[in-house]
Amino acid sequence: MFGLYESAFGALTWGNIVMLLIAGLLIYLGIARKMEPLLLVPIGFGVLLVNLPLGGLMEVTDGEPGLLLRVFQGGITTELIPAFIFLGLGALTDFGPLIANPKTLILGAGAQFGVFFAFIIALLIGRAFPDFLEIGIEEAAAIGIIGGADGPTTVFLTNKLAPDLIGMTAVAAYTYMALVPIIQPPIIKALTTKEERAIYMKPQLKPVSRRQKLLFPVIAAVIIILLVPRSAPLIGMFMFGNLLVVSGVTDRLADTAANAFMNILTILLGLSIGAFMSAESFLQGESLVILGLGVIAFAASTAAGILLAKLMNLFIKEKINPMIGAAGLSAVPMASRVVQKMGQQANPRNFLLMHAMGPNVAGVIGTATAAGVFLGILG
Amino acid sequence: MIDWGLVAKVAGAGFGVTILVLTLLAIIVWLVSLVTRESESQGEEKK
Numbered sequence: 001m002f003g004l005y006e007s008a009f010g011a012l013t014w015g016n017i018v019m020l021l022i023a024g025l026l027i028y029l030g031i032a033r034k035m036e037p038l039l040l041v042p043i044g045f046g047v048l049l050v051n052l053p054l055g056g057l058m059e060v061t062d063g064e065p066g067l068l069l070r071v072f073q074g075g076i077t078t079e080l081i082p083a084f085i086f087l088g089l090g091a092l093t094d095f096g097p098l099i100a101n102p103k104t105l106i107l108g109a110g111a112q113f114g115v116f117f118a119f120i121i122a123l124l125i126g127r128a129f130p131d132f133l134e135i136g137i138e139e140a141a142a143i144g145i146i147g148g149a150d151g152p153t154t155v156f157l158t159n160k161l162a163p164d165l166i167g168m169t170a171v172a173a174y175t176y177m178a179l180v181p182i183i184q185p186p187i188i189k190a191l192t193t194k195e196e197r198a199i200y201m202k203p204q205l206k207p208v209s210r211r212q213k214l215l216f217p218v219i220a221a222v223i224i225i226l227l228v229p230r231s232a233p234l235i236g237m238f239m240f241g242n243l244l245v246v247s248g249v250t251d252r253l254a255d256t257a258a259n260a261f262m263n264i265l266t267i268l269l270g271l272s273i274g275a276f277m278s279a280e281s282f283l284q285g286e287s288l289v290i291l292g293l294g295v296i297a298f299a300a301s302t303a304a305g306i307l308l309a310k311l312m313n314l315f316i317k318e319k320i321n322p323m324i325g326a327a328g329l330s331a332v333p334m335a336s337r338v339v340q341k342m343g344q345q346a347n348p349r350n351f352l353l354m355h356a357m358g359p360n361v362a363g364v365i366g367t368a369t370a371a372g373v374f375l376g377i378l379g
Numbered sequence: 380m381i382d383w384g385l386v387a388k389v390a391g392a393g394f395g396v397t398i399l400v401l402t403l404l405a406i407i408v409w410l411v412s413l414v415t416r417e418s419e420s421q422g423e424e425k426k
Contacts, residue, residue, distance in 0.1 A: 102406075103405055109397050120386065127381065137382070216411075373396050
């Protein structure tokens, strides 16, 4: 610039320009369409920053890592950010609907089918196009976990198994979480009859005592971590965050975990994930395949949840509305809202939101457990 | 070269373990609910 230093214009590539447009799209979706704005806006801005050349935000210059690289290395590579986001999620989660109806835990587990289904499909696609795609078992696991619809878990697992894919899998997970109201209804309609969608469920859940709420996070942490030890960072923080709330004696900690701490982590996570989406790493055929596989994983998870709910109806006296199985994804509370809306359309007397929250919360536990299983076998 | 035996193990056993863990948790939560309700109702009767 004026012979004083090098401006970035000359270094701008077509790839950077495409990525700047993608950054604009993510920011637009977040602000104008209010799709997961707390995530898409920081991710979009991270994409924008890293695709302005010579800024050095994700590079090592004179032995010093750039600002966002430092955040990425300190927060994502060390797994601190996804694990502590689970602390905040735990503080924001009410396990009441799940405790009132424990069989919804099984629906949350069944909906993880999409994760393992997409894992196999990813490998088959990699095998069909070996020159075009390099998808090994670790990469397939990272792609499959998108089906759980859980951003922090996707980041956590991808960082461990296939760190090069972290930008793509995270964006796919968060984008599809925002698109749940568009992706799920056609699948629900295809797999249920109008009569099934109209099945009435009593609006009142069984009452849950304080003692039950206190015992749940402790019991869940002990059982799950003993059985799937590698899920400990996520499940441990999730249950600890919840205990802070239900204990009733650590209000200040619960408030910080659910608000200020969570917000700080969300900013750092969004920016550093976005910053991992440089033109060189994102503009590859692999990205499109991962985005496509993400939809397959989401659809399969939704379908598995519904079919499992229908199967359960064959054995239980008081029938459940099979749509609540579709809420077995971790996308809280979007998947529950979809079920509530469709339930009211089919039967205006139905109020399914709280019933759907059970499998929805179970989905978070299920996805973290599935990630722990992947790590246990492959990590 | 992909080890398809490992793939089958990850997909089949992985999904199976996920189902098993959450089913076990569901049973334990149900049992704990029964016990706590019982003890709470006994406590109320004593009062």
